[in-house]
Amino acid sequence: MAKKKRTRYVCSNCGWETSQWLGNCGFCARWNTLEEIAVEEENEKVQHRARLRQQDDSAVKPVSLDDIPVHESDRVMIGMAELDRVLGGGLMPGSFILLGGDPGIGKSTLALQCSSLLSKRRTLYVSGEESLGQIRQRAERLSIRSDSLRVFTETEIMRVIDAARSEKPELLIIDSIQTVYHSVLQSMPGTTAQIRECAALLMQLAKQEKITVVAIGHVTKDGDLAGPRVLEHMVDTVLQFEGDKQSHHRILRSLKNRFGPAQEVGVFEMDGDGLREVANPSELFLSEFNPHVSGNAVVCPMEGTRPFLIEVQALVTPASYGVPQRTASGFDHRRMSLLLAVLEKRSGWKFSDKDVFLNVAGGIRLTETACDLGVAAALVSSVSGRAMGEPAVLVGEVGLGAEVRRVAQLDRRLEEAEAMGFRHAVIPGGTAKADHKISVSTVDDVNDALKKCGMD
Missing domain, CATH: 2.20.28 (Rubrerythrin, domain 2)
Structure with missing residues (x-):
């Protein structure tokens, strides 16, 4: 039948x-x-009967919340400070981590470097995209030597799980989740059903065997992680590699983290020997900042729990065609249009017949509204042709009435500006602040801020 x-x-x-x-x-x-x-x-x-059997084998009874032991010391420090920061203090045993990013941005390189740093802990590296020879060549290029690193080229998920139960590694790396498949399902590898089923089995393995699983994931052309959205809900931590492949800078961001703060950021630099952590990102992003050129401004966004000083560049020129161009790199295009409308309506600066180009140096993307004031100052500096003169850090959100609104964690931003040698900061008025050596100018609206920067 x-x-x-x-x-x-x-x-x-x-x-x-x-x-x-x-x-x-x-x-x-x-x-x-x-x-x-x-x-x-x-x-x-x-499959349903198999899941029921596994659930019966691992069934536990409800316990009191006060009786549950908490062992923060169980975390495993990798030894790369920027990566440990993004993870919330290191790897948590039994966690499931999803690492995504554009092709060639350094996901496999980071995974191999982690296994090298964890040389005293047994690691199983499963690759469905490269041969053993290719992995060995990459390891030679990265100068990786580790007796505890085991390499396995397999794509059938049950064989991968059997190998993990046999080898009993502390860290299991899957490169990538889109290449593994379950032979029971009829669909092709990389489809929604395959990714969801394989992820569920890997999650089960991580929790039952206390193995830290790191699955590398592909991204779509829109920059989102490929596969069903439920995949991001299943895992404990989602890490995203950002940055331009043509640039040496790489930014690792935690989009989700059940064991630490989300939106934490680590900065790396890619060179011939692999990824190298950047201890002082603000110094890196401001290394080519020239305060004497019009259109340049410095903002201080909070990326996770740390402040960065970032250079914003604006170029405003007469429109060459009938419809003016609006181009923003590293900043929300709609937010830039809003700031242009506020400057034109409330401050009298005309942009409707001009091309506007905005760029955030270093390849980082600004998402915090606290950068509005700096972006507005850069736009006015470019359209007026006047540089700001004394380098200043501008912090504040700009409202539709051109008012400058308060932002959170202002003291930490000012401390970072002090550490980088800035002597002047423009901040929202009425903001409570501690004593700082840096000279502070409080403003209530954009026009006041432009005056303090010498562009009235």
């Missing part, structure tokens, strides 16, 4: 399922994200 088959459609973005094909997802409303999956009912029953 032939096995009965059932077809279903699963959204590759959020994991929503339906029995018939639709143009867009009924949950996240994304278009053309439904993938057809044919699943044999008998195989589904076998």
